[in-house]
Amino acid sequence: MENLxxxxxxxxxxxxxxxxxxxxxxxxxxxxxxxxxxxLELDISGDQVVKCKAHVGYLHRGFEKLMERRRYINCFPxxxxxxxxxxxxxxYLFAAAMEDLLGLDxxxxxxxxxxxxxxLSRLASFVMWLGGQSGAFGMGTVAQWCLAHRDYVLxxxxxxxxxxxxxxxxxxxxxxxxxxxxxxAHAEKVLDGIYKLLDEIRHVxxxxxxxxxxxxxxxxxxxDMFDRFGIVGPNVRGSGSTRDIRKDTPYLIYDQLDFxxxxxxxxxxxxxxxxxxxxxxQSIDLIRQILKNMPRKGPLHITLPNVLHLKVPxxxxxxxxxxxxxxxGYYMVSDGSEYPRKVTVRGPSYTHAMALLEHLAxxxxxxxxxxxxxxxxxxxPEIER
Amino acid sequence: MMRLQDILSPxxxxxxxxxxxxxIAVLSAPRPGSPTYRGFHQNxxxxxxxxxxxxxxxxxxxxxxxxxxxxxxxDSGLRxxxxxxxxxxxxxxxxxxxxxxxxxxxxxxxxxxxxxxxxRETYCYTPGADPQPWDDEALGYRKPEGYELLHLExxxxxxxxxxxxxxxxxxxxxxxxxxxxxxxxxxxxxxxICTATCPAHMNIPAYIKAIREDKIAEGLKIxxxxxxxxxxxxxxxTRRCEDVCALSHxxxxxxxxxxxxxxxxxxxxxxxxxxxxSEIKPLDRKIAIIGAGPGGLSAAYYLAGMGYAVEIFEQNxxxxxxxxxxxxxYRLPYTKLDQDxxxxxxxxxxxxxxxxxxxxxxxxxxxxxxxxxFVSVGMFEPYRIGIPGDDNAKVISGLQLLSDxxxxxxxxxxxxxxxxxxxxxxMDAARTAKRLGCEVTVLYRxxxxxxxxxxxxxxxxxxxxxxxxxxxxxxxIKTADDGSLSFDWGKAEMVQQKPGERPQPILIEGSRxxxxxxxxxxxxxxxxNYLWMDGEASAKIELKKFRVQADRxxxxxxxxxxxxxxxxxxxxxxITAIADGHRSARAIxxxxxxxxxx
Numbered sequence: 001m002e003n004l005x006x007x008x009x010x011x012x013x014x015x016x017x018x019x020x021x022x023x024x025x026x027x028x029x030x031x032x033x034x035x036x037x038x039x040l041e042l043d044i045s046g047d048q049v050v051k052c053k054a055h056v057g058y059l060h061r062g063f064e065k066l067m068e069r070r071r072y073i074n075c076f077p078x079x080x081x082x083x084x085x086x087x088x089x090x091x092y093l094f095a096a097a098m099e100d101l102l103g104l105d106x107x108x109x110x111x112x113x114x115x116x117x118x119x120l121s122r123l124a125s126f127v128m129w130l131g132g133q134s135g136a137f138g139m140g141t142v143a144q145w146c147l148a149h150r151d152y153v154l155x156x157x158x159x160x161x162x163x164x165x166x167x168x169x170x171x172x173x174x175x176x177x178x179x180x181x182x183x184x185a186h187a188e189k190v191l192d193g194i195y196k197l198l199d200e201i202r203h204v205x206x207x208x209x210x211x212x213x214x215x216x217x218x219x220x221x222x223x224d225m226f227d228r229f230g231i232v233g234p235n236v237r238g239s240g241s242t243r244d245i246r247k248d249t250p251y252l253i254y255d256q257l258d259f260x261x262x263x264x265x266x267x268x269x270x271x272x273x274x275x276x277x278x279x280x281x282q283s284i285d286l287i288r289q290i291l292k293n294m295p296r297k298g299p300l301h302i303t304l305p306n307v308l309h310l311k312v313p314x315x316x317x318x319x320x321x322x323x324x325x326x327x328x329g330y331y332m333v334s335d336g337s338e339y340p341r342k343v344t345v346r347g348p349s350y351t352h353a354m355a356l357l358e359h360l361a362x363x364x365x366x367x368x369x370x371x372x373x374x375x376x377x378x379x380x381p382e383i384e385r
Numbered sequence: 386m387m388r389l390q391d392i393l394s395p396x397x398x399x400x401x402x403x404x405x406x407x408x409i410a411v412l413s414a415p416r417p418g419s420p421t422y423r424g425f426h427q428n429x430x431x432x433x434x435x436x437x438x439x440x441x442x443x444x445x446x447x448x449x450x451x452x453x454x455x456x457x458x459x460d461s462g463l464r465x466x467x468x469x470x471x472x473x474x475x476x477x478x479x480x481x482x483x484x485x486x487x488x489x490x491x492x493x494x495x496x497x498x499x500x501x502x503x504x505r506e507t508y509c510y511t512p513g514a515d516p517q518p519w520d521d522e523a524l525g526y527r528k529p530e531g532y533e534l535l536h537l538e539x540x541x542x543x544x545x546x547x548x549x550x551x552x553x554x555x556x557x558x559x560x561x562x563x564x565x566x567x568x569x570x571x572x573x574x575x576x577x578i579c580t581a582t583c584p585a586h587m588n589i590p591a592y593i594k595a596i597r598e599d600k601i602a603e604g605l606k607i608x609x610x611x612x613x614x615x616x617x618x619x620x621x622x623t624r625r626c627e628d629v630c631a632l633s634h635x636x637x638x639x640x641x642x643x644x645x646x647x648x649x650x651x652x653x654x655x656x657x658x659x660x661x662x663s664e665i666k667p668l669d670r671k672i673a674i675i676g677a678g679p680g681g682l683s684a685a686y687y688l689a690g691m692g693y694a695v696e697i698f699e700q701n702x703x704x705x706x707x708x709x710x711x712x713x714x715y716r717l718p719y720t721k722l723d724q725d726x727x728x729x730x731x732x733x734x735x736x737x738x739x740x741x742x743x744x745x746x747x748x749x750x751x752x753x754x755x756x757x758x759f760v761s762v763g764m765f766e767p768y769r770i771g772i773p774g775d776d777n778a779k780v781i782s783g784l785q786l787l788s789d790x791x792x793x794x795x796x797x798x799x800x801x802x803x804x805x806x807x808x809x810x811x812m813d814a815a816r817t818a819k820r821l822g823c824e825v826t827v828l829y830r831x832x833x834x835x836x837x838x839x840x841x842x843x844x845x846x847x848x849x850x851x852x853x854x855x856x857x858x859x860x861x862i863k864t865a866d867d868g869s870l871s872f873d874w875g876k877a878e879m880v881q882q883k884p885g886e887r888p889q890p891i892l893i894e895g896s897r898x899x900x901x902x903x904x905x906x907x908x909x910x911x912x913x914n915y916l917w918m919d920g921e922a923s924a925k926i927e928l929k930k931f932r933v934q935a936d937r938x939x940x941x942x943x944x945x946x947x948x949x950x951x952x953x954x955x956x957x958x959x960i961t962a963i964a965d966g967h968r969s970a971r972a973i974x975x976x977x978x979x980x981x982x983x
Contacts, residue, residue, distance in 0.1 A: 073442065073477065074477075076475070077473055077477065139395075144407070148408075158422060159419045159420075159421070160421075162421040162526045163474060168474075171532075175532075176532055177421070203395070204398050208395045209391035209395075300532055303536060305571055306536060307442075308438075308441060308481075309575075
């Protein structure tokens, strides 16, 4: 493995700006080619990136610290805000960590509804990402389609949970309500639309000469990098690995669903895009399976001890789930008081957007940096929780 | 590998040019939120009790409780005002609302014209009080079925079985165990609506919290701040706090009384002793208290705590008043009362028993010897039924029976007992007679719903197979040939005489029925005995409709004389008497204003 960082000679970087051979270029924090509010400090030579430094912190809202000063029930509405495009993983993990420490088991029907919620939010996140990936390579049309279809999924969420983005649905102890009447039919219509959209995307994105030319061979992740950079989710599955929390350590009712981890060979931007595109098919299939097999009657929620002064027994736990970006984890420590002593959010974007991106960007054409960055599917808010 | 298809395929996008656009024109045709959308709040302002639980759970502190109505029992008069600059639409406020008054509409647009208002005022409103277009919107978020943050059901209190109870005067309520008490205390949402309603304004949320956290000594201290008879009140309090408990609107009220009882039951002798540890600086002022009932005891406790030399004059041989002589032992064991009295005596209060003012001592004497007099003689003069034959020796008062049982006087009621009345004394007398082995029938003028007795008491009396005859008006009592009593009564019908008033029982013309009895117990109310107002000192006191007139501090026309308890307040229960005593103690202190070292 070559040295990650450029050599320093006599206390100075070899990429000496004064030599006028190199240029420093900032991509972000306000730039259409970055995913959310973060920035890349690029040293470029000609068209080539010779050094990349990722800067985060523009979106820091201090969620973990806020939680230490809030009662458990009051953490529930803020955790979803840690990740905007896919908030439900946070809701699920916070609730699951709390339930684990309290030693609670939630009703069966709530488990199915939670799985449905998680899968639907994965679907929305992937669809939005497909648009982002295509937009980063200059194809804004696909981005428009994808955002429109994501909005149709948000319509489903709105009907079901009463909110479009932050659903605040998986409350500790269960879920807040069942599916409204006629929801299944509406969902089927939306899924059908996305199914057709995927085919259109195949035409204009995966069969597109320009996309192929730019994406193939770009940002290749090799198996030796998996553990070194802590690569998870579609990023690792694009390189042939089958790492998938839903299969490896099934949670909720994933063990009752019929699916296989989606993998592609190649490890480049194209392969990762293909994984995500195929995972949308998988999500549609899983949602249909859930709607078919889900129990329609039964309790949705167990009443917790009074949430206004709920004390969680002292202890610690780590729970994880497969988000669209890979392993998402919550490490929760309770000291037995009414407030969580510490909640650490393990967002998969942290390693992907910083160490991995800094590594992969070297040698890349400046115009492809945006495409490369999006291909790692990073969401800055979960880096700076 | 590049193929020709890869060059042509992207032109597929042109297909979309002939299709309908995804976007919709929101401005020309507003899109309503979904039927369960979490939009702007609505509040049923008459259902809301201003408990502030919504503000308590709001993690963004976006809810302020602002005055909207006049406060009254069970309603703080405050209503939630929501700041939409802070609200995150999580709807926890809706979920936890104990009355269910707070909901959300599906409206999500609000255009506020002109920003000349204070920035803290913009996008804020009090739902229900400030009219908004979505006030009557039927759609929007409601708490879903089957999802509940509150525990609406009470932890059941273990009781003795009805059959078991009748054999003795053993206390029938067993009391909460530690586990049950903590479980019940956990239900409390600490809104404090109860505190405002309690006549003594006991800090109920604080002592419930102490139970939850297993801090018994601290809880006991909180009790004694406002109530020096907690052991008694934990058993027989009329608990108006529970009537207004926020949880009672959709579920069952917290068992506040039983929790108080739990605290006093599990407090150790050391805990009680610890309360006496703070040093009291004696003052050169003497206070006389007439009557050792809850009012007198309460005044004595707080005055003695301030350093006054307090002497109590009690006509009976033991302290407690109605608590001892009017409440049967199965509801309030004497040992518990003795414990509370001993705690008061430990402060240095001097008790003079068998000292009836007007009979054994003169009021003038007290008036001259002491700096102030607090009178709380209660109501010990039973009313008579007022029908021919009610002067028969076998017609006794409920109070007579209860005090005889307390004093250990043997009572012979015969086999058949008829109780006349529908209040708590009637219930106590009936159930005491039942425990003495009699067949008991209760006669009441009105319907069951009109009975002033506690619902629990009525239920328990039923469980103990006491018979009830409602809408029965006593007519005449005659002596039968065998020496037993023949009681004539007539059926009444309920007539609404004036709108808004409760219906009156009117005898149905010609109705006359008869019931045989060995003893008839009259329990239709009591009056005040004014024996103590004998001399010159009490001449200034004004009487109106047989009641002593006093201001809200219990101060009579003679500023040295204060009154309290049943003879003064209209509710005539122990907790109000305790509140009266505490209040008059402060008033007396203020009036005497003795010099104090800092």
